[in-house]
Ligand SMILES: Nc1nc2c(ncn2[C@@H]2O[C@H](COP(=O)(O)OP(=O)(O)OP(=O)(O)O)[C@@H](O)[C@H]2O)c(=O)[nH]1
């Protein structure tokens with residue numbers, strides 16, 4: 110963590126329509142700037158907030174179902190994570206339909222970045238009599254999970270406290286291992302090694318970054334060097 114300046118970047122990420130912007134407004138109040146993401150007409154919102162002694166920059170990402178880019182929003186989110194990984198991910202789930210968002214949550218966990226999960230819409234969850242086991246979710250994901258309602262402000266101090274604790278003690282989520290066909294496993298291992306040597310892996314899990322780069326057609330996506338680019342090209346041919 111950036112101890113000296115005590116500046117921390119937290120990215121707010123989820124599938125569309127889970128309440129990111131509502132929560133973002135709640136957390137950052139009037140300390141916001143808006144612009145556009147590079148090259149697209151999608152709004153970029155950055156806000157400031159204080160957590161204890163930390164000066165936090167909160168980034169409100171567009172909604173994305175996964176990091177495999179299908180929509181323009183997903184391309185923005187993917188490029189953000191690969192090029193400028195934040196210190197912490199605040200992943201939001203809609204408590205009325207948890208499973209819908211868990212695919213992205215899993216990818217976020219695989220990124221290796223420290224993460225806090227907030228289960229939003231708890232007012233509706235309660236009204237509809239939905240039974241959620243937050244502890245089981247936290248146990249499976251290996252990260253703090255906080256039930257909140259961005260509408261009624263329920264759970265806000267608990268969420269702020271969870272974020273503060275993760276800033277102070279950034280635990281990487283236990284990156285879940287997903288088995289791929291042997292050729293893909295080999296490709297990931299090989300590319301991850303090249304990334305490690307090039308020192309451009311930053312805070313991201315190298316296997317995660319290798320898989321992401323392998324998946325996308327543009328090898329220059331994360332500003333990788335030549336050796337990584339070449340490995341990507343040849344492995345992509347073999348995998349295909
Ligand atoms: N009942 C209830 N509604 C909420 C809550 N949080 C947000 N909403 C509503 O959910 C809708 C979507 O909220 P947004 O904040 O725009 O969601 P978002 O994740 O930013 O959406 P995208 O940017 O399109 O991905 C809005 O109508 C909000 O008022 C909540 O805790 N409870």
Ligand SMILES: [Mg+2]
Nearest residue numbers: 129130171172
């Ligand atoms: Mg939004």
